[in-house]
Amino acid sequence: MNGFRNILVHRYGHVDDEIVYRILSIRLNDFYDFEKQVDRYLELMCTKWNKRST
Template sequence: MVDEKVFVDKLRHINRYTADLRQMQDVPEQEYLNDVVIQRAVERTLMNLIQGRIDLAQHVRSTEGLSPSGTAKREMEALEVAVILSTETRERMEEAVGFRNVLAHQYGNIDHEIVYEVLRDDLHWFERFQQEPARWFQQHHS
């Protein structure tokens, strides 16, 4: 059974990272593209946000006895199979896992225009990832 304290703590961190990114969304594109400090802040926050989702998925999968662990993408699949995530959210979170890998391992080769697009256009997917597991938790563990 999911540890409520761990689950809530992970959601709290995820929510904080999402709120931080929401604050950075208003940075004009040219300012973002010219400011390495803002770029690094956004990239690091996105990495932490995505990792937080992976950690939450791992916790739920392991404590609920879902499919065996594997890759981060398999963690997301396990949540979809257990009807904790919608197919659409699972697909977007799998893309986010790949994006996190690019951010973590490409260093100076990151396409800052793509990161800016994610910041401007894709935060709602991260919010859906918060909402769907939270709704599941309330229904099954309250």
């Protein structure tokens, strides 16, 4: 996934649609897991911020 991320983020050459489709069809749950982790982190930061503000 790191190599795939680098290709997308840094735009190394042309991104092959077939490769993107293949990776997403195999590793789609990785993106859902990442989304959940980001949500948890943001909730934690909001909770900490709200406690500090009051």
